[in-house]
Amino acid sequence: MxxxxxxxxxxxxxxxxxxxxxxxxxxxxxxxxxxxxxxxxxxxxxxxxxxxxxxxxxxxxxxxxxxxxxxxxxxxxxxxxxxxxxxxxxxxxxxxxxxxxxxxxxxxxxxxxxxxxxxxxxxxxxxxxxxxxxxxxxxxxxxxxxMEYADIAHSFLGETFTIAQLRAVHEAVLGQKLDAANFRRSVATSPDLVDTGEVLAGTPHRPPKLYRFTHNPER
The missing domain is CATH 3.90.79.10 (Nucleoside Triphosphate Pyrophosphohydrolase)
Structure with a gap:
């Protein structure tokens, strides 16, 4: 050897x-x-x-x-x-x-x-x-x-977030704009995403819902 x-x-x-x-x-x-x-x-x-x-x-x-x-x-x-x-x-x-x-x-x-x-x-x-x-x-x-198969966006977000904030993470990582309606539909079926029942305060229009991940997903 x-x-x-x-x-x-x-x-x-x-x-x-x-x-x-x-x-x-x-x-x-x-x-x-x-x-x-x-x-x-x-x-x-x-x-x-x-x-x-x-x-x-x-x-x-x-x-x-x-x-x-x-x-x-x-x-x-x-x-x-x-x-x-x-x-x-x-x-x-x-x-x-x-x-x-x-x-x-x-x-x-x-x-x-x-x-x-x-x-x-x-x-x-x-x-x-x-x-x-x-x-x-x-x-x-x-x-x-x-990004296509793991919820690594969790690492860039706080404990709670809006769907728009989650979409912004995906857009930043992928380097491209995503259709807001299509994105909302795609994440709505995710078992790892939970509606907290709370809303984001301080917004001028209808306050958006806040979500959280059920766990810290595997990268």
């Missing part, structure tokens, strides 16, 4: 998605990046992450580096994929185990990020370091695919 190459390094990175207003004040998907302070790719934006040490679990590295850089502490981290192309780093063989998480806008607002953090619209990214554009594209495709 061939001995493992000790020069191979393992990194852990995380793609965070959050709904934040765009320039039209409409909900849109955004993700944070960290400005690199050293070569390679000095000054380029990169996903938050760090090296895997001998004494930490993969998810511990993801959670720690997110907290240190973005100030975010997501309650749920899911392993997305492992990226190990031979030439993804100019300094040698680097394998990246990538996690992803979905956070609410209020969690973003209450976070205390480092000074070299910037959020970008997920569909309009700059030229990122390494293969991080490819990683985010993969995560975005995965998110949009899962």
């Amino acid at each position: 061939t001995r493992p190459d000790s020069s191979i390094q393992v990194a852990v990175s995380t793609v965070i998605f959050a709904l934040r207003p765009d320039h039209n004040d409409l909900p849109a998907l955004w993700t944070p990046f960290i400005a690199r302070t050293r070569d390679p790719h000095l000054g380029r934006w990169a996903l938050p992450g760090g090296w895997l040490s001998e004494h930490e679990q993969l998810e511990e590295v993801a959670a720690r580096t997110l907290g240190e850089t973005t100030g975010l502490h997501p309650s749920y981290l899911e392993q997305l994929y492992t990226f190990g192309d031979l030439h993804r780093s100019p300094t040698g063989r680097v394998i990246s185990v990538v996690y992803w998480a979905l956070v609410r806008a209020d969690e973003v607002e209450s976070a205390e990020p480092g000074e070299n953090v910037q959020w970008f619209h997920a569909d309009h990214l700059p030229d990122l370091a390494f293969d991080h554009n490819h990683i985010v594209d993969y995560a975005l495709q995965r998110l949009r695919t899962k």
Whole structure:
């Protein structure tokens, strides 16, 4: 059996998605990046992450580096994929185990990020370091695919929400407008959606009903 190459390094990175207003004040998907302070790719934006040490679990590295850089502490981290192309780093063989998480806008607002953090619209990214554009594209495709069969909108919403707010989440993730009547009919049959019997206060017209999910759905 061939001995493992000790020069191979393992990194852990995380793609965070959050709904934040765009320039039209409409909900849109955004993700944070960290400005690199050293070569390679000095000054380029990169996903938050760090090296895997001998004494930490993969998810511990993801959670720690997110907290240190973005100030975010997501309650749920899911392993997305492992990226190990031979030439993804100019300094040698680097394998990246990538996690992803979905956070609410209020969690973003209450976070205390480092000074070299910037959020970008997920569909309009700059030229990122390494293969991080490819990683985010993969995560975005995965998110949009899962949106079709899993109630992951729960991660972007509060405990209660209107059908219009739920539709806005779907539109932001999918990147397209949805017919309001068709959407309402499609979610009305969902066994995971419950009418709370309450309405949204403070609206100028007939107050819309508030709903909740029966549980925290599987992503």
